[in-house]
Amino acid sequence: MRFASLGSGSRGNALVVEAGAGSRVLLDCGFGPRELGRRLARLGLAAGDIDAIALTHEHSDHSAGVHAFARRQEIELFLTQGSLAALSASDSALAQLPTLRLIASDRVFNVGELQISAFPVPHDAREPVQFVFSDGRHRLGVLTDAGVATAHMVAMLDGCDALVLECNHDEDMLARGPYPRHLQQRIGGAYGHLANSQAAALLSALDRSRLRHLVAAHLSQQNNTADLARSALAAAGAYSEEWITVASQEDGFSWLELA
Numbered sequence: 001m002r003f004a005s006l007g008s009g010s011r012g013n014a015l016v017v018e019a020g021a022g023s024r025v026l027l028d029c030g031f032g033p034r035e036l037g038r039r040l041a042r043l044g045l046a047a048g049d050i051d052a053i054a055l056t057h058e059h060s061d062h063s064a065g066v067h068a069f070a071r072r073q074e075i076e077l078f079l080t081q082g083s084l085a086a087l088s089a090s091d092s093a094l095a096q097l098p099t100l101r102l103i104a105s106d107r108v109f110n111v112g113e114l115q116i117s118a119f120p121v122p123h124d125a126r127e128p129v130q131f132v133f134s135d136g137r138h139r140l141g142v143l144t145d146a147g148v149a150t151a152h153m154v155a156m157l158d159g160c161d162a163l164v165l166e167c168n169h170d171e172d173m174l175a176r177g178p179y180p181r182h183l184q185q186r187i188g189g190a191y192g193h194l195a196n197s198q199a200a201a202l203l204s205a206l207d208r209s210r211l212r213h214l215v216a217a218h219l220s221q222q223n224n225t226a227d228l229a230r231s232a233l234a235a236a237g238a239y240s241e242e243w244i245t246v247a248s249q250e251d252g253f254s255w256l257e258l259a
Contacts, residue, residue: 001135001259003162005252006031006039008144008217012249013062015142015164016043016050019135023112026053027131027142028062029069036065043255047073052111054118055079056145057125058086067094076101078109078116082127105129119156121146124191132156138258139210140164144218147190149202158206161258162213164247165203167229168193174223193218196229200236208237213256217247 006014012030024045031039037047052075056062067087070077076099079087084102088095103109105120105127115136118129123145130153133140141157144166157163174184174195186192194202199216214237216229226248230241247253 001133001138001140002255002257003133003140003164004043004255005164005215005217005247006036006043007249007252008247009219009221009249010061012064013144013218014039015252016040016045017114017133017140019133020113022051023114023135024049024051025111025114025116025133026050026069028056029053029065030061030063032065033068033072036069039252042251050075052076052078054116054131055083056130057123057128058083059125059145062145063087067091067097070097070099075099076111078103080105080118080127080129083125086126103129117156119152121153122148122150122191124186132160135258138162140258143194143202144168146194147192149194149198149205154202154205157202159210160206161210162215162256163203163206163211164215164217165199165233166194166218167196167199167216167224167232168218169195169220169223170225170228171195171197173225173228174220177223179222187220187223193220196224196232199229200232203233204236211237212258213245214239214243215245215247215253215256219246219248221249 001019015027138161141160226246
């Protein structure tokens, strides 16, 4: 089992998770076809290598390329009813996709050798979810776009072998930054995005005895730095800062393996 990011941030998000042949899932698709193809090629992949898409929510940095990609490749698209309703408001043809697969916010489903468990998160979207991926031996937990950490989120991410955690902003940088007050309140609110300190507190609450990879993701380019995110997570888990991977907007991160 392995995973890699095509890019992470407010200008587009996509993550590839792979387990064996015919088990390659694209988590979110916030890039158009040409840019997505370019980013897949960096990982040695082509569009036809993707077997399914799992969508977390309807915000454009996660969904901008979803419809075009699912239609062209004729692959399954898994999303909640709320996400479909929100996207259909501006794209009525999406609901007509023959490969559309609606999931509940606590649904477990399979794509080849991958078992994928959805779980709800507090975010200002219609019915947002995040996912835990498993190949039967290893578990990858992904959490971005959440305003606060809930007990259920902790239970879902407990004991994972790899974690991709949102470290969206540094609270001091957000407060002193250029964003207007209403936007600062939205980002820092209960339905916004996790701060470095919140991600660190979540990490400290987890069973990390199996953890082999830790990734800081969805960093704000205006209100955070890679060094601040690494420092917060390192302190929470007593890790070296160099061990922690940071997913960038331009490059994401290359393959990380769980073998």
